[in-house]
Amino acid sequence: MKFTCEKALLVSAVSVAGRTVSQKSTIPCLEGILLRAGVGVQFTGFNLETGITVRVAADVKEAGVCVMPARLFFDIIRKLPDEEVTVEVDDKLQVSICGGVSSFQITAMDAEDYPELPDVNAAQGVCIPQSALREMIGGTIFSVSENQARPIHTGCLIEVADDGITMVAVDSFRLARRTWHSEEPIGRTQKFVVPATGLREVEKILTDTDEPAVFTLGDKHILFEIGNATLVCRILEGEFIDWRRVLPTDNPTVLTANVAELMSSIERVSLIVSEKIKSPVRCTFGENIADFKTVNTIGSAHDTCQIAGNGGQLEIGFNCRYLLDALRAVPSEEVTLELKNGLSPIIFTPVNDKYDFAYMVLPVRLH
Numbered sequence: 001m002k003f004t005c006e007k008a009l010l011v012s013a014v015s016v017a018g019r020t021v022s023q024k025s026t027i028p029c030l031e032g033i034l035l036r037a038g039v040g041v042q043f044t045g046f047n048l049e050t051g052i053t054v055r056v057a058a059d060v061k062e063a064g065v066c067v068m069p070a071r072l073f074f075d076i077i078r079k080l081p082d083e084e085v086t087v088e089v090d091d092k093l094q095v096s097i098c099g100g101v102s103s104f105q106i107t108a109m110d111a112e113d114y115p116e117l118p119d120v121n122a123a124q125g126v127c128i129p130q131s132a133l134r135e136m137i138g139g140t141i142f143s144v145s146e147n148q149a150r151p152i153h154t155g156c157l158i159e160v161a162d163d164g165i166t167m168v169a170v171d172s173f174r175l176a177r178r179t180w181h182s183e184e185p186i187g188r189t190q191k192f193v194v195p196a197t198g199l200r201e202v203e204k205i206l207t208d209t210d211e212p213a214v215f216t217l218g219d220k221h222i223l224f225e226i227g228n229a230t231l232v233c234r235i236l237e238g239e240f241i242d243w244r245r246v247l248p249t250d251n252p253t254v255l256t257a258n259v260a261e262l263m264s265s266i267e268r269v270s271l272i273v274s275e276k277i278k279s280p281v282r283c284t285f286g287e288n289i290a291d292f293k294t295v296n297t298i299g300s301a302h303d304t305c306q307i308a309g310n311g312g313q314l315e316i317g318f319n320c321r322y323l324l325d326a327l328r329a330v331p332s333e334e335v336t337l338e339l340k341n342g343l344s345p346i347i348f349t350p351v352n353d354k355y356d357f358a359y360m361v362l363p364v365r366l367h
Contacts, residue, residue, distance in 0.1 A: 001037045001064025001089040013054040014074045017043040019201055020052045021070040029114045032067040050198045050233040051117040067109040076104050118232055120218035127212045132180045134206040136167045137199050139178040139329045144196040145171035152238030160190040168243045174322050179356040190217055193240055198233030205229050251338035255309035259335050263327045265292050265305040270320035272298045280364040281320045285311025316342045317366040326359035
């Protein structure tokens with residue numbers, strides 16, 4: 001194998017593919033990056049759960065395949081001068097890497113033992129702008145459960161309908177939903193759950209552009225195609241919670257608030273709350289004002305925020321971190337607060353039709 005490629009392209013490709021390289025595996029070659037030279041060069045990282053392949057343009061003089069030691073190969077490429085890099089591998093897997101005045105000799109591994117990535121049947125994929133998919137993942141993944149007792153909730157539910165795509169994440173204390181509406185009919189309905197670990201890697205690859213991202217659902221895996229990169233990961237099996245039934249819709253108290261002002265008030269009150277000393281924020285919603293208090297062994301804090309509407313002095317307690325996580329994910333400047341009573345959850349919903357989201361946070365009992 002022999003090829004020449006721009007250093008910047010190599011660094012970017014190896015960096016992305018290297019995210020799914022196994023740190024420690026019973027299969028030694030999975031601790032490396034699979035390098036395949038043919039029409040351009042492909043770099044693949046795979047940990048038996050998630051695999052990323054990145055393709056780059058290169059001047060390939062001799063085709064071939066091998067497995068490079070991931071960390072060492074990346075460190076060498078990254079430190080080379082900013083010129084073209086030539087990589088040559090002989091039939092004894094001895095590797096020569098040259099760039100500018102620098103040269104390295106290392107040893108590769110045979111690719112024969114490298115497992116095949118899962119094959120997703122070549123069906124027509126679902127297209128969505130990269131920026132929209134990125135916002136959906138970022139706007140829900142923080143609510144994914146970390147409790148392995150219910151593995152299905154350690155991922156995000158994706159529902160594909162003819163008019164759009166909905167993503168939902170839940171844990172025992174909150175729910176996050178984001179919906180993207182398609183201008184063109186999608187032409188199918190699908191429902192599946194993608195592990196949060198895979199979606200976090202997808203989010204890192206996505207860019208803030210309207211360029212398309214395509215995902216294709218297989219029997220047990222899903223394939224994401226994003227620019228020159230592809231990611232394949234397994235889908236989770238099980239029964240995801242019926243989120244439509246969980247979200248209350250008959251909330252008599254409806255208020256409006258500025259997101260930044262609401263966050264600032266809660267952040268100030270939460271300064272005396274820590275992981276060791278947890279105390280709920282006591283929220284009282286009055287006429288055009290929200291009052292926040294907390295008291296613990298460190299001290300006490302009090303703050304207020306202007307809102308629109310009358311909460312009727314409704315008093316309710318919350319974990320401030322969960323409230324802040326939800327508010328940080330709100331894409332608009334203003335948000336609607338829907339409440340029922342002191343034992344029912346708060347729901348954050350859009351003020352206008354430009355956005356489509358819902359964030360639910362369960363209350364904490366106040367003493």
